């Protein structure tokens with residue numbers, strides 16, 4: 340029980356420190372800093388900041404040294420690498436999204452389990468039918484969600500795009516590719532392929548403004564994958580798309596992919612795969628509960644995706660578990 344309390348408290352402490360900008364300040368300062376200086380720079384109370392910093396030392400996220408009775412705090416390598424916003428491996432956006440959006444939703448878990456549907460209405464006062472209107476309920480929320488999507492591929496992107504040799508696919512369209520995080524990893528590994536992200540118009544505009552960093556390796560196109568035609572491509576990527584939607588919509592989308600790609604072309608699904616007996620992996624089980632509170636979909640084992648792809652017309656289907664949070668399924672026409 341004590342361990343459980345410690346775990347919950349440690350999470351809340353890390354969330355708070357990220358939101359306040361503690362890790363960025365310590366990274367930039369280049370030298371150990373007192374609690375009073377941190378508090379002054381971040382506009383917080385001195386006492387509150389000192390208690391927060393002391394817990395961060397206790398859970399080994401920060402280090403402390405004492406000089407003439409004053410405690411001076413500095414970051415560990417782990418904090419600099421993963422918790423400071425400016426680090427290329429930063430998980431800052433993921434942590435902020437967990438703290439400000441996922442936690443409030445998870446507080447309604449009892450209702451979600453009782454009712455078997457997402458809790459966007461109860462949590463945010465928005466329709467549970469239109470899941471992306473709830474996810475993108477403000478410009479700030481859109482940016483946070485896109486930051487969250489992006490940070491996953493900093494960690495798992497390379498493993499996903501190298502799960503299969505995709506070099507034979509000369510044009511790749513990442514449907515619902517959001518910030519372009521996975522597409523950029525793909526373009527790095529397969530520079531000869533033309534890589535395009537298709538997403539909703541306002542998402543593409545934000546992606547170009549905040550995430551594309553003048554990077555010409557990935558092109559962006561505005562569109563709606565459910566509504567009307569999608570551009571032809573040798574390979575369609577659907578990363579964390581199928582798990583958002585009910586089965587009939589997923590089948591409709593996969594049939595559209597099948598009819599638009601040439602023979603030898605295909606679709607790469609990227610999802611967190613459950614074991615066939617559903618007894619794990621624990622991350623996939625947790626993601627599936629998250630889909631319950633936030634979307635109309637769920638996580639599935641490989642056999643579900645294989646059957647869905649077969650029904651859409653794809654015969655040759657291969658599954659690769661990457662050992663990371665996200666796995667890959669390649670289906671060829």
Ligand SMILES: C[S@@+](CC[C@H](N)C(=O)[O-])C[C@H]1O[C@@H](n2cnc3c(N)ncnc32)[C@H](O)[C@@H]1O
Pocket residue numbers: 471488489514515516517518520521537538539542562563564565566577578579580583
């Ligand atoms: C769960 S996110 C996955 C993002 C990205 N594939 C990834 O894994 O990082 C779902 C994406 O689908 C996009 N999306 C939702 N409905 C869409 C539609 N009708 N047409 C195109 N994109 C859509 C969202 O904007 C969002 O970027």
